Amino acid sequence: MKLNIQNETSRLRAVVLGTAVSNGNTPTVEEAYDPKSIEHIKAGTYPIESDMTEEMNAVARVLEKYDVKVFRPEIIKNCNQIFARDISLVIEDKFIKSNILPDREKEIKAIQYVIDTIDPKKVFKAPSEEIHFEGGDIIIHNDYIFIGTYKGEDYPDCIVARTNMKGVEYIKTLFPNKIVKEFDLNKSMENPRDNALHLDCCFQPVGKNKAIIHKEGFRDIKGYEFLVDLFGKENLFHITKDEMYDMNSNIFSIAEDIVISEKNFIRLNTWLRNHKITVEEVPYAEIAKQEGLLRCSTMPLIRD
Numbered sequence: 183m184k185l186n187i188q189n190e191t192s193r194l195r196a197v198v199l200g201t202a203v204s205n206g207n208t209p210t211v212e213e214a215y216d217p218k219s220i221e222h223i224k225a226g227t228y229p230i231e232s233d234m235t236e237e238m239n240a241v242a243r244v245l246e247k248y249d250v251k252v253f254r255p256e257i258i259k260n261c262n263q264i265f266a267r268d269i270s271l272v273i274e275d276k277f278i279k280s281n282i283l284p285d286r287e288k289e290i291k292a293i294q295y296v297i298d299t300i301d302p303k304k305v306f307k308a309p310s311e312e313i314h315f316e317g318g319d320i321i322i323h324n325d326y327i328f329i330g331t332y333k334g335e336d337y338p339d340c341i342v343a344r345t346n347m348k349g350v351e352y353i354k355t356l357f358p359n360k361i362v363k364e365f366d367l368n369k370s371m372e373n374p375r376d377n378a379l380h381l382d383c384c385f386q387p388v389g390k391n392k393a394i395i396h397k398e399g400f401r402d403i404k405g406y407e408f409l410v411d412l413f414g415k416e417n418l419f420h421i422t423k424d425e426m427y428d429m430n431s432n433i434f435s436i437a438e439d440i441v442i443s444e445k446n447f448i449r450l451n452t453w454l455r456n457h458k459i460t461v462e463e464v465p466y467a468e469i470a471k472q473e474g475l476l477r478c479s480t481m482p483l484i485r486d
């Protein structure tokens with residue numbers, strides 16, 4: 183397979199879509215690695231496998247409708263494999279295995295059968311365990327690579343901070359011709375409304391020149407201002423804390439003028455349609471309880 187990814191919105195041809203099959207029992211609070219999951223574990227409202235499987239199948243049906251080749255991970259028993267985005271990423275024609283949170287390391291072997299179809303010279307793995315990065319923090323935007331990170335001193339104890347500056351430096355070495363720009367994000371293990379878990383939880387380009395953004399997700403306001411300058415204020419759709427919590431920035435583009443979005447995102451979906459973007463609505467509120475949505479559960483391999 184010949185990979186090609188230059189941005190988040192060109193016409194999609196092939197993608198990995200995660201799976202909720204054999205997702206395991208409801209984790210304990212200690213086992214969870216994000217605050218929104220913890221909230222639902224405590225409230226007894228943690229999502230169940232059959233509901234999540236149904237939601238993901240709805241996404242698969244939309245992708246098939248647009249003739250996108252869909253790869254699913256092999257099933258690892260009792261393992262949460264929903265968020266395919268984080269375990270690896272594709273930039274240009276390179277496949278990069280993430281140095282992910284140790285709790286999630288075993289997820290990658292389920293897509294080895296996909297990796298086996300790629301030229302081994304194009305497959306990369308960071309050389310040191312001190313280099314951390316996950317796909318949800320990395321957004322490719324033509325000449326730019328945007329990377330979410332966390333520069334707080336408590337990084338080592340912060341399991342919602344998944345990409346460090348060593349990760350940013352590593353991506354820079356792989357793409358010397360790109361402008362790599364990092365963003366220091368706000369993290370909170372206590373309150374999901376204050377937690378920009380990954381960059382794609384508070385920002386994502388959409389359409390040709392637009393983006394969805396949550397200003398308060400940026401720990402360093404200069405990062406937010408940089409994006410305002412680059413995209414232009416009139417091209418940004420600002421979301422509130424509650425909309426970030428519901429994961430509005432985490433929709434998924436099939437093309438510049440086609441997105442998959444959650445059916446309850448009324449304000450966002452209206453804005454998209456007003457900009458002549460076709461919105462394919464799916465139910466994804468159960469998946470959202472684990473602090474991830476459509477971008478998080480998809481990992482594009484080929485776009486035009």
Ligand SMILES: NC(=[NH2+])NCCC[C@H](N)C(=O)O
Nearest residue numbers: 216265318380472473474478
């Ligand atoms: N790309 C993303 N934003 N992924 C969300 C992953 C959510 C998952 N609960 C985690 O904490 O790892």
